Amino acid sequence: MIAPPDRMPLPREFFDRPVLEVAPDLLGRIVVRTTPDGPIVLRITEVEAYDGGNDPASHAYRGPTARNGVMFGPPGYVYVYFTYGMWHCMNLVCGPEGTARGVLLRAGEIVEGAELARKRRLSARNDKELAKGPARLATALDVDRSLDGTDACITGETPLRMLAGTPVPSHQVSNGPRTGVSGEGAVHPWRFWITNDPTVSPYRAHTPRRRPS
DNA sequence: GCATCGATGGGCT
DNA sequence: GCCCATCGATGCA
Structure with missing residues (x-):
């Protein structure tokens, strides 16, 4: 369960800061996904920062498109x-x-609504795997393109919103290179995770695809 | 147990 | 034509 003070919404100003400040500060924060069957609540344990137009690894690097608007x-x-x-x-x-x-x-760690997340993540062998990895996290929370553009900073029964949770002190935060990022973007240690947390996805160095013969 | 492989489709250069 | 994450199958300990 989430303690009442942790249920405060995250104000928009939280996100209106340098992304390298926001990213580690998001660890321990709470995502609430409201579904017709009830809420699925997740505590964030691992993130990566992307620096928009300055960052070759960002979808926004080459300017706005229909997808990344x-x-x-x-x-x-x-x-x-x-x-x-x-x-x-x-x-x-x-x-x-x-x-x-x-x-x-x-x-992340599913802290409420695990039975709903399990229905969407049938291949997970245990609850630590429900949201271990970015696509698994989105699957567990039933997030798809229909939620693109959702405002996570307004209160009420919105489909997706952020709560303050409990921030993780910096001595419990680790950082390292981003996963799956190749080229010059790979040098930045912009992946942040809660040290020793069992729900953090294992690091995989970028492995180039083998060319078809 | 663990590594490796093939398959999956859209967005962009 | 390259780049993205995950899963089930397979092969090798």
Whole structure:
């Protein structure tokens, strides 16, 4: 259960800060996904920061498109993209507006509504795996492109919103290179996770695809 | 147990 | 044509 003080909404100003400040500060914060069957609540344990137009690894690097338009909007909104022909991944837009910075949610712990998450994650062998990995996290929360552009900073029964939760002190935060990022973007240690947390996805160095013969 | 492989589709250069 | 995450199958300990 979440203690009452932790149920305060995260104000939009939280996201209107440098993305490298916001990303580690998101650890321990709470995502509430309201579904017709009830809420699924997740505590964030692993994130990655993306620096918009300055970052070759960001979807926003080459400017706005129909897909990434939400990234260029105001902070506190949800950007959802479709990947690998099967999966979705979820980001929170950071400010200031127009810079297209954002944080990818990579892993979390389901703290409420686990029975709903399990129905969507039938291959998970235990509850620690329900949201271990960005596409697993989006699947567990029933997040797809229909939620792209959702405002996560308004109160009430919105489909998706952020709560304050309990921030993680910096001595419990680890950081390292981002997962699945190749090229010059790989040098930045912009992946942040809660040290020793069992729901954090294992690090995989970027492995180039083998060319078809 | 663990590594490796193939399959999946859209967005963009 | 390259780049993205995950899963089930397979092969090797």
